[in-house]
Amino acid sequence: MKILKINANNPEKDKIKAAVNVLKRGGTIVYPTDTVYGIGANILDEEAIQKVYNAKKRSPSKPISACVSKIQDIHKIAHMDKNTEKLVEKIFPGPFTVILKKKKDIPAVLTAGGDKIGVRIPDSRVCMELSSQFPITTTSANISGEKIPESLDGILKQLDSSIDLILDAGTCKHGIHSTVIDMTASPKIVRKGAVVPDLKY
Numbered sequence: 001m002k003i004l005k006i007n008a009n010n011p012e013k014d015k016i017k018a019a020v021n022v023l024k025r026g027g028t029i030v031y032p033t034d035t036v037y038g039i040g041a042n043i044l045d046e047e048a049i050q051k052v053y054n055a056k057k058r059s060p061s062k063p064i065s066a067c068v069s070k071i072q073d074i075h076k077i078a079h080m081d082k083n084t085e086k087l088v089e090k091i092f093p094g095p096f097t098v099i100l101k102k103k104k105d106i107p108a109v110l111t112a113g114g115d116k117i118g119v120r121i122p123d124s125r126v127c128m129e130l131s132s133q134f135p136i137t138t139t140s141a142n143i144s145g146e147k148i149p150e151s152l153d154g155i156l157k158q159l160d161s162s163i164d165l166i167l168d169a170g171t172c173k174h175g176i177h178s179t180v181i182d183m184t185a186s187p188k189i190v191r192k193g194a195v196v197p198d199l200k201y
Contacts, residue, residue: 008169027164065118067138095194
Protein backbone atom coordinates (compact mmCIF):
# COMPACT_ATOMS: atom_id res chain seq x y z
CA MET A 1 0.00 0.00 0.00
CA LYS A 2 1.24 3.46 -0.94
CA ILE A 3 0.02 6.77 0.54
CA LEU A 4 0.19 10.04 -1.39
CA LYS A 5 -0.78 13.39 0.12
CA ILE A 6 -2.90 15.36 -2.35
CA ASN A 7 -4.31 18.88 -2.44
CA ALA A 8 -8.12 18.56 -2.34
CA ASN A 9 -8.74 21.94 -4.00
CA ASN A 10 -5.98 21.78 -6.59
CA PRO A 11 -4.98 18.12 -6.97
CA GLU A 12 -1.49 17.53 -8.33
CA LYS A 13 -1.66 16.04 -11.84
CA ASP A 14 1.11 13.50 -11.21
CA LYS A 15 -0.74 12.10 -8.19
CA ILE A 16 -4.03 11.86 -10.08
CA LYS A 17 -2.17 10.11 -12.90
CA ALA A 18 -0.59 7.65 -10.46
CA ALA A 19 -4.02 6.81 -9.02
CA VAL A 20 -5.62 6.44 -12.47
CA ASN A 21 -2.80 4.11 -13.51
CA VAL A 22 -3.58 1.90 -10.50
CA LEU A 23 -7.24 1.85 -11.54
CA LYS A 24 -6.35 1.01 -15.15
CA ARG A 25 -4.31 -1.98 -13.93
CA GLY A 26 -7.31 -3.33 -12.02
CA GLY A 27 -6.14 -2.05 -8.64
CA THR A 28 -7.98 -0.29 -5.83
CA ILE A 29 -7.55 3.15 -4.29
CA VAL A 30 -8.92 5.09 -1.33
CA TYR A 31 -9.77 8.67 -2.23
CA PRO A 32 -11.46 11.72 -0.66
CA THR A 33 -14.99 12.73 -1.67
CA ASP A 34 -17.14 15.59 -0.40
CA THR A 35 -18.70 13.27 2.20
CA VAL A 36 -16.29 10.56 3.40
CA TYR A 37 -13.34 8.66 1.94
CA GLY A 38 -14.31 6.13 -0.71
CA ILE A 39 -12.86 2.99 -2.25
CA GLY A 40 -12.32 3.24 -5.98
CA ALA A 41 -11.99 0.67 -8.75
CA ASN A 42 -12.85 0.64 -12.44
CA ILE A 43 -16.57 -0.25 -12.58
CA LEU A 44 -16.11 -2.09 -15.89
CA ASP A 45 -13.50 -4.45 -14.39
CA GLU A 46 -15.31 -7.27 -12.56
CA GLU A 47 -12.16 -8.53 -10.81
CA ALA A 48 -11.41 -5.02 -9.54
CA ILE A 49 -14.98 -4.67 -8.23
CA GLN A 50 -14.59 -7.98 -6.40
CA LYS A 51 -11.46 -6.58 -4.72
CA VAL A 52 -13.59 -3.75 -3.33
CA TYR A 53 -16.12 -6.24 -1.93
CA ASN A 54 -13.28 -8.26 -0.40
CA ALA A 55 -11.61 -5.18 1.15
CA LYS A 56 -14.88 -4.11 2.79
CA LYS A 57 -15.96 -7.68 3.65
CA ARG A 58 -19.20 -6.59 1.97
CA SER A 59 -22.01 -9.00 1.15
CA PRO A 60 -22.36 -9.61 -2.61
CA SER A 61 -26.08 -8.97 -2.15
CA LYS A 62 -25.36 -5.29 -1.48
CA PRO A 63 -24.67 -3.11 -4.55
CA ILE A 64 -21.87 -0.58 -4.89
CA SER A 65 -22.37 2.87 -6.41
CA ALA A 66 -20.47 4.53 -9.24
CA CYS A 67 -18.75 7.91 -9.37
CA VAL A 68 -18.66 9.92 -12.62
CA SER A 69 -17.23 13.33 -13.41
CA LYS A 70 -20.09 15.04 -15.25
CA ILE A 71 -23.82 14.74 -16.04
CA GLN A 72 -23.17 13.51 -19.61
CA ASP A 73 -21.26 10.53 -18.20
CA ILE A 74 -24.38 9.32 -16.36
CA HIS A 75 -26.00 8.53 -19.72
CA LYS A 76 -23.20 6.03 -20.41
CA ILE A 77 -24.10 3.87 -17.40
CA ALA A 78 -27.75 4.63 -16.58
CA HIS A 79 -31.09 5.68 -18.07
CA MET A 80 -32.45 9.19 -17.40
CA ASP A 81 -35.52 10.91 -18.80
CA LYS A 82 -35.58 14.70 -19.23
CA ASN A 83 -37.27 15.43 -15.90
CA THR A 84 -34.82 13.24 -14.01
CA GLU A 85 -31.90 14.91 -15.76
CA LYS A 86 -33.20 18.37 -14.76
CA LEU A 87 -33.37 17.29 -11.12
CA VAL A 88 -29.93 15.67 -11.27
CA GLU A 89 -28.51 18.89 -12.73
CA LYS A 90 -29.91 20.79 -9.72
CA ILE A 91 -28.16 18.65 -7.11
CA PHE A 92 -24.88 17.62 -8.77
CA PRO A 93 -22.09 18.04 -7.98
CA GLY A 94 -22.92 17.44 -4.34
CA PRO A 95 -23.27 15.00 -1.43
CA PHE A 96 -25.92 12.84 -3.07
CA THR A 97 -26.33 9.37 -4.59
CA VAL A 98 -29.10 8.94 -7.16
CA ILE A 99 -30.57 5.53 -7.93
CA LEU A 100 -31.31 4.98 -11.63
CA LYS A 101 -31.99 2.08 -14.01
CA LYS A 102 -28.64 0.75 -15.19
CA LYS A 103 -27.46 0.17 -18.74
CA LYS A 104 -27.13 -3.46 -19.84
CA ASP A 105 -23.33 -3.52 -20.09
CA ILE A 106 -22.79 -2.62 -16.42
CA PRO A 107 -21.37 -5.68 -14.59
CA ALA A 108 -23.94 -7.49 -12.48
CA VAL A 109 -21.43 -7.81 -9.62
CA LEU A 110 -21.53 -4.02 -9.15
CA THR A 111 -25.32 -3.90 -8.77
CA ALA A 112 -25.70 -7.18 -6.85
CA GLY A 113 -27.54 -8.61 -9.86
CA GLY A 114 -30.18 -5.88 -9.79
CA ASP A 115 -31.29 -3.51 -12.55
CA LYS A 116 -30.54 -0.31 -10.63
CA ILE A 117 -27.31 1.60 -10.10
CA GLY A 118 -26.32 4.29 -7.61
CA VAL A 119 -24.54 7.26 -9.17
CA ARG A 120 -22.54 10.10 -7.59
CA ILE A 121 -20.87 13.27 -8.79
CA PRO A 122 -19.22 14.51 -5.59
CA ASP A 123 -18.35 18.18 -5.21
CA SER A 124 -14.69 17.27 -5.29
CA ARG A 125 -11.97 18.08 -7.82
CA VAL A 126 -10.17 14.89 -6.89
CA CYS A 127 -13.25 12.76 -7.63
CA MET A 128 -13.96 14.50 -10.92
CA GLU A 129 -10.43 14.03 -12.18
CA LEU A 130 -10.17 10.41 -11.03
CA SER A 131 -13.39 9.49 -12.84
CA SER A 132 -12.84 11.57 -15.98
CA GLN A 133 -11.62 8.62 -18.09
CA PHE A 134 -14.02 5.95 -16.79
CA PRO A 135 -16.49 5.61 -13.91
CA ILE A 136 -15.11 4.32 -10.62
CA THR A 137 -16.71 2.70 -7.60
CA THR A 138 -17.65 4.90 -4.68
CA THR A 139 -18.34 3.19 -1.38
CA SER A 140 -17.19 4.24 2.07
CA ALA A 141 -13.66 3.23 3.06
CA ASN A 142 -14.55 0.95 5.95
CA ILE A 143 -15.44 -2.63 6.80
CA SER A 144 -19.16 -3.17 6.19
CA GLY A 145 -21.10 -2.62 9.38
CA GLU A 146 -18.24 -0.82 11.11
CA LYS A 147 -18.14 2.91 11.87
CA ILE A 148 -16.90 5.04 8.98
CA PRO A 149 -13.42 6.28 9.99
CA GLU A 150 -12.93 10.02 10.40
CA SER A 151 -9.18 9.85 9.85
CA LEU A 152 -6.59 8.13 7.70
CA ASP A 153 -5.39 6.16 10.74
CA GLY A 154 -8.89 4.74 11.16
CA ILE A 155 -9.02 3.74 7.51
CA LEU A 156 -5.64 2.02 7.76
CA LYS A 157 -6.74 0.07 10.84
CA GLN A 158 -9.85 -1.21 9.11
CA LEU A 159 -8.63 -1.83 5.57
CA ASP A 160 -5.01 -2.72 6.34
CA SER A 161 -3.05 -3.68 3.19
CA SER A 162 -6.02 -4.58 0.99
CA ILE A 163 -5.81 -1.26 -0.92
CA ASP A 164 -3.08 -0.44 -3.46
CA LEU A 165 -2.99 3.36 -3.07
CA ILE A 166 -4.44 5.96 -0.70
CA LEU A 167 -4.83 9.63 -1.64
CA ASP A 168 -4.67 11.60 1.61
CA ALA A 169 -6.36 15.01 1.44
CA GLY A 170 -7.08 15.45 5.11
CA THR A 171 -10.63 15.69 6.48
CA CYS A 172 -13.54 15.44 4.05
CA LYS A 173 -15.96 18.39 3.80
CA HIS A 174 -19.11 16.82 5.31
CA GLY A 175 -17.79 13.79 7.20
CA ILE A 176 -21.08 11.92 6.82
CA HIS A 177 -22.46 9.67 4.09
CA SER A 178 -24.39 10.96 1.07
CA THR A 179 -28.16 11.35 0.85
CA VAL A 180 -29.57 8.56 -1.36
CA ILE A 181 -32.43 9.43 -3.71
CA ASP A 182 -34.30 6.76 -5.69
CA MET A 183 -35.22 8.30 -9.05
CA THR A 184 -36.49 5.16 -10.77
CA ALA A 185 -40.08 6.32 -10.13
CA SER A 186 -41.15 9.48 -8.29
CA PRO A 187 -38.02 10.89 -6.57
CA LYS A 188 -37.83 9.55 -3.04
CA ILE A 189 -35.18 9.91 -0.34
CA VAL A 190 -34.24 6.45 0.91
CA ARG A 191 -31.34 7.55 3.15
CA LYS A 192 -30.77 10.96 4.67
CA GLY A 193 -27.17 12.10 4.72
CA ALA A 194 -25.10 15.27 4.73
CA VAL A 195 -27.67 17.45 2.93
CA VAL A 196 -31.39 16.93 2.17
CA PRO A 197 -32.25 18.39 -1.26
CA ASP A 198 -35.36 19.96 -2.73
CA LEU A 199 -36.80 17.24 -5.00
CA LYS A 200 -39.07 19.50 -7.03
CA TYR A 201 -38.44 19.49 -10.76
